[in-house]
Amino acid sequence: AGQTTVTLTHALPPASHYGVGALAFKETVERLSNSRFRVTIQRNDNEREAIEATQIGTQEFVITSTGPVGNFVPETLVLDIPFLFRDYAHARGVLDGEIGRELLARFPARGLVGLAWMENGFRNLTNNRREVSSPEDVRGLKVRTMENQVHMRAFQTLGALPTPMAFSELVPALQQGTVDGQENPIPVIVANNLNQVQRFLSLTRHVYSPAVLIGNPAFLNRLSPADRAIFDEAAKAAVVANRNKVTEDEQNGVAELRRRGMTVRETVDTAAFQAALAPAFQAYAQQFGAATIERIRNWRPGS
Amino acid sequence: MTAGLSRALLALDRVTTQAALAAACFALAVAVGAGAWQVFTRFLVSQPSPWSEALVRQALVWMVMLGVAGAIREGALVAIDVTRSALKGRARLVLEVVIFAAIVLLFAVLFWFGWEMANRVRLQTIAGLEVSIAWGYAAIPAGSVFAIIGALAALLDRRGTATEGAASGQV
Amino acid sequence: MAGTMLAVMLGLFALSVPVAVAIGLAAVLGIVEFTRFPLIVAAQQIYVALDRFPLAAIPFFILAGNLMEVGGISRRLVGFARAVVGGIQGGLAVTCVLTCMIFAAISGSSVATTFAIGAILVPALQRLGYPAAFAGSLQATAAELGVVIPPSIPMILYGVATQTSIPELFIAGFGPGLLIGAALSATVLVWCRLTGWGKQDGEGRDGLLPATRHAFWALLMPVIVLGGIYGGITTPTEASVIAVIYALVVGLLIHRELRPAALWGVFRRSVITSSVIMFIIATAGLFSWLLNRQRVPDMMAEWLVATFGSPGLFLLGVNLFLFVVGMFIETSASIIVLGPILAPAAVRFGIDPVHFGTVMVVNLALGMVTPPFGVNLFAAAQVAETGVDKMMRYLPAFIAVIVACLMVISYVPAISLFLRDAVYR
Ligand code: NA
Ligand code: NA
Numbered sequence: 001a002g003q004t005t006v007t008l009t010h011a012l013p014p015a016s017h018y019g020v021g022a023l024a025f026k027e028t029v030e031r032l033s034n035s036r037f038r039v040t041i042q043r044n045d046n047e048r049e050a051i052e053a054t055q056i057g058t059q060e061f062v063i064t065s066t067g068p069v070g071n072f073v074p075e076t077l078v079l080d081i082p083f084l085f086r087d088y089a090h091a092r093g094v095l096d097g098e099i100g101r102e103l104l105a106r107f108p109a110r111g112l113v114g115l116a117w118m119e120n121g122f123r124n125l126t127n128n129r130r131e132v133s134s135p136e137d138v139r140g141l142k143v144r145t146m147e148n149q150v151h152m153r154a155f156q157t158l159g160a161l162p163t164p165m166a167f168s169e170l171v172p173a174l175q176q177g178t179v180d181g182q183e184n185p186i187p188v189i190v191a192n193n194l195n196q197v198q199r200f201l202s203l204t205r206h207v208y209s210p211a212v213l214i215g216n217p218a219f220l221n222r223l224s225p226a227d228r229a230i231f232d233e234a235a236k237a238a239v240v241a242n243r244n245k246v247t248e249d250e251q252n253g254v255a256e257l258r259r260r261g262m263t264v265r266e267t268v269d270t271a272a273f274q275a276a277l278a279p280a281f282q283a284y285a286q287q288f289g290a291a292t293i294e295r296i297r298n299w300r301p302g303s
Numbered sequence: 304m305t306a307g308l309s310r311a312l313l314a315l316d317r318v319t320t321q322a323a324l325a326a327a328c329f330a331l332a333v334a335v336g337a338g339a340w341q342v343f344t345r346f347l348v349s350q351p352s353p354w355s356e357a358l359v360r361q362a363l364v365w366m367v368m369l370g371v372a373g374a375i376r377e378g379a380l381v382a383i384d385v386t387r388s389a390l391k392g393r394a395r396l397v398l399e400v401v402i403f404a405a406i407v408l409l410f411a412v413l414f415w416f417g418w419e420m421a422n423r424v425r426l427q428t429i430a431g432l433e434v435s436i437a438w439g440y441a442a443i444p445a446g447s448v449f450a451i452i453g454a455l456a457a458l459l460d461r462r463g464t465a466t467e468g469a470a471s472g473q474v
Numbered sequence: 475m476a477g478t479m480l481a482v483m484l485g486l487f488a489l490s491v492p493v494a495v496a497i498g499l500a501a502v503l504g505i506v507e508f509t510r511f512p513l514i515v516a517a518q519q520i521y522v523a524l525d526r527f528p529l530a531a532i533p534f535f536i537l538a539g540n541l542m543e544v545g546g547i548s549r550r551l552v553g554f555a556r557a558v559v560g561g562i563q564g565g566l567a568v569t570c571v572l573t574c575m576i577f578a579a580i581s582g583s584s585v586a587t588t589f590a591i592g593a594i595l596v597p598a599l600q601r602l603g604y605p606a607a608f609a610g611s612l613q614a615t616a617a618e619l620g621v622v623i624p625p626s627i628p629m630i631l632y633g634v635a636t637q638t639s640i641p642e643l644f645i646a647g648f649g650p651g652l653l654i655g656a657a658l659s660a661t662v663l664v665w666c667r668l669t670g671w672g673k674q675d676g677e678g679r680d681g682l683l684p685a686t687r688h689a690f691w692a693l694l695m696p697v698i699v700l701g702g703i704y705g706g707i708t709t710p711t712e713a714s715v716i717a718v719i720y721a722l723v724v725g726l727l728i729h730r731e732l733r734p735a736a737l738w739g740v741f742r743r744s745v746i747t748s749s750v751i752m753f754i755i756a757t758a759g760l761f762s763w764l765l766n767r768q769r770v771p772d773m774m775a776e777w778l779v780a781t782f783g784s785p786g787l788f789l790l791g792v793n794l795f796l797f798v799v800g801m802f803i804e805t806s807a808s809i810i811v812l813g814p815i816l817a818p819a820a821v822r823f824g825i826d827p828v829h830f831g832t833v834m835v836v837n838l839a840l841g842m843v844t845p846p847f848g849v850n851l852f853a854a855a856q857v858a859e860t861g862v863d864k865m866m867r868y869l870p871a872f873i874a875v876i877v878a879c880l881m882v883i884s885y886v887p888a889i890s891l892f893l894r895d896a897v898y899r
Binding site for chain 2: 048052055056068070071072074110111142147148149152161162163164
């Protein structure tokens with residue numbers, strides 16, 4: 001049998017938490033298939049395009065943040081609700097469990113196969129104006145957000161001025177003061193040297209940002225069960241490598257950003273933020289169903 | 304081709320190309336309006352609009368795909384037309400037909416697969432606008448139809464030099 | 475694969491098939507012949523290439539430029555520049571250069587600059603005894619500043635194609651723009667001394683104060699547009715929207731030279747110009763995507779690094795290559811296809827991508843005045859009512875001046891990066 005080359009794209013550098021996940025995927029596939037399958041990793045920071053390309057079959061796999069996934073599989077938007085997850089154990093437990101599997105089961109109807117949940121980690125707020133520890137500090141800040149209605153609503157409710165903008169426009173916009181701040185997981189802040197354009201970091205952990213490994217259905221459905229098992233195994237390896245890297249980056253990242261001169265606020269008044277977001281929570285309950293949200297919130301290890 | 308059919312096609316083109324250009328102008332006006340709204344909401348009232356940027360982008364995709372029909376009709380698509388201007392008589396006519404065939408081939412591909420793509424992605428929504436992205440992709444097959452008619456009309460009604468046209472479509 | 479695609483593309487160019495169509499067909503052929511990709515990707519990539527917010531600045535700056543031309547802004551700028559530098563021998567020729575520099579700060583296009591300024595200055599130069607072909611050659615060359623001094627459509631394209639900051643590229647254009655402007659001014663002054671042209675240039679011009687007052691709203695425009703970008707207020711795209719609104723308000727309400735009835739014509743012209751450029755962007759985007767998926771840029775970068783060995787030789791090689799490309803091929807297509815191929819190699823050589831962008835833009839802008847295919851030449855020949863063949867008598871000297879400036883810009887990065895570093899680093 002000949003060799004089949006498959007392509008996986010993601011938006012970040014090779015050494016990032018996506019990059020190591022992609023590499024683990026590649027190595028596992030090539031090892032278990034005795035190189036009958038080769039994986040080419042390419043970078044493409046237009047995630048919407050990459051998901052669409054996985055849909056039409058010009059690439060076989062994509063690792064993407066869930067930001068644009070909501071436009072393909074609207075049910076996944078529920079994961080973007082702020083303060084939905086208490087910590088990493090909670091988020092990873094929900095996504096690896098029944099709820100996560102139910103969400104992945106929504107993908108085929110939209111022409112995609114959701115293989116596994118990966119992650120970017122919890123998002124934290126940086127800005128150039130002031131140290132943020134309570135909702136009042138956020139009021140009036142121009143904050144760049146993703147083009148994501150759930151995130152935008154949250155910042156609007158807090159009295160900030162959410163400004164959706166492509167990531168590629170972010171650094172110049174921060175440099176020139178077009179926006180005051182932005183919010184991203186620690187590894188993203190470190191990898192993009194945002195400390196050069198931002199003074200204050202608050203570990204708000206206001207929203208958990210999942211990522212997902214998506215495959216092209218036509219390709220996966222053609223595989224023999226044994227080959228399909230290889231790709232499922234590779235997906236698991238990608239998840240493990242990705243999460244280990246996020247954990248490691250997060251532990252080192254805060255210290256690194258301090259060393260680079262950022263003022264870091266480790267604890268914020270989470271309860272006050274949640275109280276301030278009450279009107280937004282009502283809207284989310286209407287949009288996604290209060291029962292679903294409660295089910296995620298109430299998840300406990302072993303459940 | 305008979306003179307009657309040719310006249311009928313040119314009459315059809317006058318309607319379709321003018322309509323496409325008018326719609327393209329409208330799309331540009333919509334883009335300017337949405338852009339102005341974005342500037343207004345972001346800087347003057349500090350409540351950034353969530354849909355303006357997405358609308359600007361979609362309006363411009365439509366402007367380009369509709370405007371290209373007018374550009375073809377007016378011979379404004381940039382070409383390096385050294386060969387064409389060197390030829391005369393029958394040889395020139397043959398070359399014009401070859402160029403026409405190339406234009407039609409590309410737009411036929413874009414029509415066919417643009418239509419398929421619009422169908423394929425119709426369940427995807429455009430972030431910000433919250434409508435199906437098929438509304439954006441539909442510009443490709445729609446514009447291709449106008450472009451093919453415009454190319455046919457330009458072939459039947461050859462006037463002017465491409466050099467003048469080329470200069471109007473340049474940075 | 476890349477070789478076949480290139481051959482098909484060049485063959486279609488030679489047959490006078492429109493550039494955008496030739497590129498699109500070459501890409502379609504490449505997909506069908508050399509890949510397993512479904513052809514539906516052609517439609518996807520055309521859409522993806524256009525669906526980018528920074529590109530919106532292109533039609534907006536084109537529309538703003540056309541509104542300014544109809545709204546009497548270019549005429550006022552000529553009057554102002556003439557009042558400043560027009561008094562000496564050769565002053566009107568220098569006025570042409572200076573007006574192009576000022577107009578460049580509100581227009582992103584060279585051809586628009588040729589039409590807007592040339593329509594006024596070329597006839598004026600002829601009236602004062604300059605040969606028509608000289609006036610046309612000067613106008614064509616000076617209009618190159620339209621894309622060197624920000625805003626600049628080719629810089630937007632380079633920024634989008636190589637993911638380089640557009641505001642940084644814009645600000646890096648000031649130094650090279652001033653250098654080229656000064657070099658061209660010096661050249662025409664010496665030329666006039668040698669030939670005796672332009673002894674009456676100073677006659678009949680306005681005083682500095684009335685000319686400034688007259689051009690006040692026109693001169694305020696670059697301040698607002700560029701000030702918006704560098705004052706940290708707007709993105710380049712938003713600045714282009716402001717330029718449109720400003721040109722409308724000044725033309726309709728302040729100068730009152732723009733009639734509402736003329737708007738249809740202005741929009742129509744802007745739509746056609748923008749569609750032509752953006753359709754090239756669309757098919758070149760498809761072409762470039764295919765090369766990227768086949769890893770051509772990576773392989774090219776490795777080959778270039780191995781072949782040239784040093785940044786100095788690399789820049790020389792790239793400049794020679796782009797000069798030849800610019801003789802024959804249209805600017806937007808060259809930037810979209812070649813930018814992503816050459817920029818990674820430049821970065822490996824330690825060349826700042828912003829600096830490399832200015833080198834590419836200045837070089838390919840020169841292509842607009844090099845025969846046989848030079849859109850600025852065609853535009854200037856039209857304005858001067860002369861032929862490109864007649865312009866060949868004067869053009870080589872102007873091209874030599876730009877080539878000299880290009881060498882300085884290539885090997886003295888500070889000319890491009892000084893302002894950028896002062897503002898952003
Ligand atoms: Na300019
Ligand atoms: Na040329």
